[in-house]
Amino acid sequence: MKNTPSKYYLTAKKFWKTVVDIETDADPAALHQQIEIHKKLLNVFQAGNYFYFVFNMYSGETDLMSPSVTTMLGYEPEEMSISFLMDCIHPDDKPYFLNFEHKVVEFFKGLPFEKIHCYKVQYDFRIKAKDGRYVRLLHQAVQIDFDEQNFYRTLCLETDISHIKPEGMPCFSIIGLDGEPSYYNIQDAQVFTKSFDRFTKQERVILKGVVEGKSSKMLADELCISLNTVNVHRKNILRKAEVNTPLELVTKAIGEGWI
Structure with a gap:
């Protein structure tokens, strides 16, 4: 057109x-x-x-x-x-x-x-x-x-x-x-004020997976780590993000530009 x-x-x-x-x-x-x-x-x-x-x-x-x-x-x-x-x-x-x-x-x-x-x-x-x-x-x-x-x-x-x-x-x-x-x-x-990442490198990988809708089991298999380790990371991510649920986390991650 x-x-x-x-x-x-x-x-x-x-x-x-x-x-x-x-x-x-x-x-x-x-x-x-x-x-x-x-x-x-x-x-x-x-x-x-x-x-x-x-x-x-x-x-x-x-x-x-x-x-x-x-x-x-x-x-x-x-x-x-x-x-x-x-x-x-x-x-x-x-x-x-x-x-x-x-x-x-x-x-x-x-x-x-x-x-x-x-x-x-x-x-x-x-x-x-x-x-x-x-x-x-x-x-x-x-x-x-x-x-x-x-x-x-x-x-x-x-x-x-x-x-x-x-x-x-x-x-x-x-x-x-x-x-x-x-x-x-x-x-x-x-403008261009540096942000210190609140998440570790591993947590950012987990956060990306959560936003993609992947389960803890899927993330554990992909990252070759234990299911318990993934769940610990997910709890830490929720705490650092100051949210209570995965849905709130996804919404905030998008709104704050974390991904």
């Missing part, structure tokens, strides 16, 4: 163009290989449907859109230009989206080259589906094509979390990987 780019989209495109000076062609085979590698990192919420796309920073458009967008939102892949996607965002969430994208660009511009692959971005917003209802998406993104001067392509995965976070303001976090610091629930007054 062709549409006239909005001022809102053009403003975002100005942010994106500050991190790329040239356009490069995408090798489809290499692109799909990168997608499969990084989907394992991004797809942490099995409880919801998702679609993904590869975003081209130079053009401000997609190089690839997964067919599952039709199942989730009702639109055909060829309809889902970035401009169209942004036009479908809930009016109340558009300022958040624009602000979050600006912060993402500024953050990655300030990273050393060797640290770029150590971070993923996540935030949520509501988008109107083809049938008129609003779906809350958890947007997760990692850089998959970059060099020391340019960010060329980003892999973005959009998960339906409407059933987990039916209301509330959008939340923005930057998650550090491989021991790098994380920045949770970033607000204007505390």
Whole structure:
């Protein structure tokens, strides 16, 4: 679907163009290989449907859109230009989206080259589906094509979390990987203030499993630890999260951007 780019989209495109000076062609085979590698990192919420796309920073458009967008939102892949996607965002969430994208660009511009692959971005917003209802998406993104001067392509995965976070303001976090610091629930007054993880590395793995709906037995088998150890971790996680039930934990983990 062709549409006239909005001022809102053009403003975002100005942010994106500050991190790329040239356009490069995408090798489809290499692109799909990168997608499969990084989907394992991004797809942490099995409880919801998702679609993904590869975003081209130079053009401000997609190089690839997964067919599952039709199942989730009702639109055909060829309809889902970035401009169209942004036009479908809930009016109340558009300022958040624009602000979050600006912060993402500024953050990655300030990273050393060797640290770029150590971070993923996540935030949520509501988008109107083809049938008129609003779906809350958890947007997760990692850089998959970059060099020391340019960010060329980003892999973005959009998960339906409407059933987990039916209301509330959008939340923005930057998650550090491989021991790098994380920045949770970033607000204007505390941009990029480091958060000390309240959970240990093992607890974060367990928390991820709880959000995915896995039982203690499944987690014990996957992690090759005892069922009792998993249950102890789960009790500690509930205590540290200051919640009483797994459902409350999942809701808070989404709302606080812990995953």
